[in-house]
Structure formats: structure tokens, C-alpha cells
Amino acid sequence: MKTVLHFAICILTMCILCGCGQSYCWHQSHPNYKKAPTDSIAVTGLGDAFVVTRSSWFAKKLDISKDSIQTFTSHFCSKAFLDQLQKSYKAVTVIPDAAFSHFPEESQKLDTRIFMKGRLPEQGIVVKDSAGNVPAYILIIHEFTLGTDLQRENFYDYALIHNEAPEKKTSKNLSAIVSYTLWDNMKQRPLYSAVNQVDQPNVKLTLADINKIVVSSVQQITQSLAAGVQ
């Protein structure tokens, strides 16, 4: 009897300990996401998605005026992103952000406490590119946050987003967090939504480092899109 009791207590303790560890699910696939885009893809959101945290630190390291660091990195990252996307797909169409700006911002649930915000086209409305063609898949980039030692749960877990930032900011890693949705333009539904995080050891910050982390992000996105197929 005593042995049984001990065993039960051990099991209970293990369950409690395991239950305390927080783990998140960072992606969500539509049950009808059967095939990832391989040849052509349209992309949107690149104009407004890029945000740099610790802009003074970045401005100092890159020797760019503090006033123009956001605009500069936004253009730089956007170009790097597009270049890498064009290497991964045969045909990449850019849909201007203006085509999406009139859609309401909505939340998508990825996990119990993980929600990502973004603009999604209306049900029943097909988005056309500037040439009037209808792309089958649109990669919508909602937010691309660049910073140092970032943790994505601090941005997307609603229980943590009001936490104050630590006093001492560290810069061991250069981090990029990107939230995006692969949109089925034909049936107007989100096929795959995710928040990815890339960390890269920060030796001495140069534009090449930023280019590298954007490239890694795009590579991770293409891998995730393929892995997310149901």
C-alpha cells in the first residue's frame, strides 16, 4: 500500500513539474493546406512591416543618424527580403501595401495565449496585383521586428506583453521575429500562419549582419511553409 502511495506521489509531482514548463505552438495550418507554393508567390506588407527596437543602439553601431534609422533599415531589410525571396521562387510578385491597408486588422490565434495581428483580405474578395493578375498565393508579412536578444513570447503572449523591459539591455544575439500568413487568394483563407524567430550571434554589427539575418528569416519562412502542409 505504501509503495503504491509513493508511486502515486512521484507521478503527481512529475505531472506538476512538467505542467509548469511553458511551451508554445507558434504556427497554425488550415486543414486544407495540402500543397505549399513552389514556383510563384506574391508578397505584401514589406513597406510597413519592418521595425527596429533599440533604434539608438542600431544608429550608433551602424553610424546612421538616429532620425533616419527606422526608414533606412526598413528599406534595406525590405530589399534584402525580396532579393532572397526571388532566389527561393521563380516568380515573385509584389503587391503594394495600399492594396491591404483598407482591410480591418484581425487577430489570429496560434496557441492558447498566442495571438498575432494583421490585415487579411475580406471573404469573397480576390486581391489583384498591379498588372491585374490574380496570384494564387500571397505571403502577407504582418510584422518584422529586428532587435537584440528578443523573445517572441514577449511580443505575442498576451499574458507577457505588458511586462516591463529589463533594466539592462543585452546584445549577445541579433534577433529577428517575423509574423506572417500564407493567404489562399482563390478561396480567401489563411493557409498557414506563424511567428518565426531567428537569432544570430552578434559580433560586430554591420549591414552584412542585418542582411544575413533577413536572409535566414526568409529561408526559415520557406522551410516553415513546406513543413506546415497538412
Added chain:
Amino acid sequence: MKRIVLALLIFVCSVFADNVFFHNHWTLWKDADVLIWSADKTPALDPKEFCLSLKRNNTGIGEPKCRLFGEWERDSIAMRYAGWLIANMDKGIKAEYLRARHPAMVAKIESVEDKLILFIGERDGQIYAATFDENAAEPVAAGVFESTGDKIALGDKIADAFFDGTTKRRLTKEERAKKMTEPDESYKEIPGFQGWAGVAVGYSQAKIPLTPNNWYSSHINSRVRNYRITKDSVSLWNFIDDSDPQVALYVGGTWYGFIGAELMYRYSYHDVKTDPQDTIYRELDYWGFHQHEVGINVVLSRTYNLTKWFHTTPFAFIGFQYSFFVEDIGLKNDHKEHSKAYDVRIKFEDSYKGALVGIGSHFVFFDHYGLGLRAGISSRGRNIEEDPSPDAAAEPTTIGSSTIDCFVNLGLEYHFSM
């Protein structure tokens, strides 16, 4: 024979051809207003015929009224959603993937009140159907049906698939307005109280089902010799019969339909297991103990309303009890003198304190009249009211300090609420 096989084959095919994706719980109103909404130029259903199908299929539906939902068919937001819906209703899809996202569309669905919306659309030669009510921005039921061109047959199939549940009376405008202003039950300052009182008969025994016999055999088979001698005295079942009927009275209640308490009293009578080979008992006419038990239980329960007139409340309870054993002994009339052993016969403790744990369920008819079924395990042990003395180890063990039995009883109950 061939005809039967063919008929069976057609029947099986027709069952598999029609496919219901999901059918969530929703309220089917009596005398329902059914609004048929379609993006097709000529809807696959005829409203009049569909009303007749509803009446044929569900006698409780009363006098339904069916019409095409022209308001939504002229509304561009609704038609956009209709077009999206028909494109996305793939086989086996879940309701959450068909949710309307446009705020104006969500508001439209929420404002239908107690009308039922039946969406019908044709795609790839098949008819897709979905129903909406006011409570969710997603369909509450959806499925696909073979398109045969026969509107009556299609109406029958849809009525059978989605509209065959029990119906509820629609509220009047005043009732609806009143209901809207009613406070939420959970926020009441005085918690809702459900009470019950009952009388039950049951049975108890020392052997707990599905446990090995050798746990109890020494207690059950034990006999009392010379008015006091047994192999051991740790359990009262060494002295008295363990398997006997019992009567119970109880009264209790739950707050918020979840947590509650119950007072109970139980009575049973146990004969002493005298050894028939012992000649000393020739003088004895009867010897037994009345067992009285009073206790209090904590009850955790949950109520399931199965029909208008019947609900069931499964519960679990845990509590403690005091047991009193009152001796009932008599000598035969022809024995004026009794033996010396009679005077020094076994005596039980004044009271025993024990615990009981178990599960059960109330089955309540018409809100008041119920049956209660419960089963559990109860124990009796020493009632320690003073510190043990330093030479406690040298003292003899308390008689019946580990007396355990299980019980089952069925009661008639009256339920009330405050």
C-alpha cells in the same frame, strides 16, 4: 434476392453520398421561421415544399414558416460571404473554418433573433447546406447532399439531417426583452441553492467488489466463542454480521449547482456471529447490535438537463461519520441464571469515528421528484478524544478500530430550489 441486394446497395450508397460535416448543439424552435438563403439564381429548395418536409420529418416543429431570405440576397456583404462559404465548404471541414469575419456580416447573423437560416448552394453538382442561428458567426450544422433535381427529396434529406431534434417554444418579444435584462446566474449575490431530502434503502457488506477475498475472509469467517473470544478484534466484522440491509435518511444541498453538503443518518442491525458449536450459548435467545451512524458529507456535483422534465446530477462525496453500536441481547425465558461469561461479554466502544467516500447520482423528474443512487466505502475507527497515555503500547488494541465496509443504496428524494 438480387432485388434485395440491389435495394440494400442503393440504400448504403445513399447513406454515404450524403455527408454531414458537423451538427453542433443549437436550438430548434417550435413554429420556426426558416429563411432559405442562397447565392444560386434558382435555389435548390422550394420553400413551401421544405416546410412540408419539416412537418413530415419532425412532428414537434409545429407550424413552420419558410421563405427565401430576400434581404440577404440583395445585400452585397451577405452575398460575398455566401460566395465564400460555398467555395470553402469542403468535406469534413470544421465550423470554425467557416466563420464569417466581416464585422457587418457577424452583426447580421447576430441579429436574426430566433429565426433559423438555412444556407443552400450548389457546387460541382452537389448541394451544400449550412444552418446559422443568432449565437455564433459560424454555421451550427453543415453538410453536403446529392443533387438529384428533386426538390422534395432534397428537402426531406435536409430536414432529416438538421431539423430532427426536440423543439423549444419561441419567446415572445416581452419575454425576450426580459431575458436580455436578467442578470447572469453566476453573478448573483446569493448563490442559487438546490436542496434535497430523501429516504433510502440499501445494503452493506465488508467485501469490496473486485478486491481479493483473502483481505476479508479472516474477519468474515470469524466466530465469537464464549461471548468474547475471536482470532483478532481489529474489525467489528469479526464479531457481527457484515452483510445486512440498511435504511438511510439524508438532507443536503448544493450551491451554484457545484459544491454542497449533506447530513445523513443510517441504521442497520447486525447479529453477533456466535459459534454454534459453543454450548454456552444455549441460554441465549438473541444477540445483536443496532448500528446508528450520523455524518456529514461534502458533495461535488454537476447537473445535466436531458429533457424538459428530467435532469440528472452525478455527484461525488467525501465526509466523516460517527457510528454507535447499541447492544440488543436477551436470554431464553427458561434460563433464569446466566453464565459468568455472559457478564464479561464483549463490549464495543461508545462511539467510532470514520470516513466515507463514494459516488452517486440524483435522477430528478419534473424538477422535484427524484431517485438517488449511490455507492461508497465507509470506515469506523477509534474516536480519539484524549492524548494517548505513555503506556499506550501496553494497552490492548481498541476493538473494531479498522471496520470497513462498502454500501449501495437507492433513495426516494424530494428536490427543491431557493
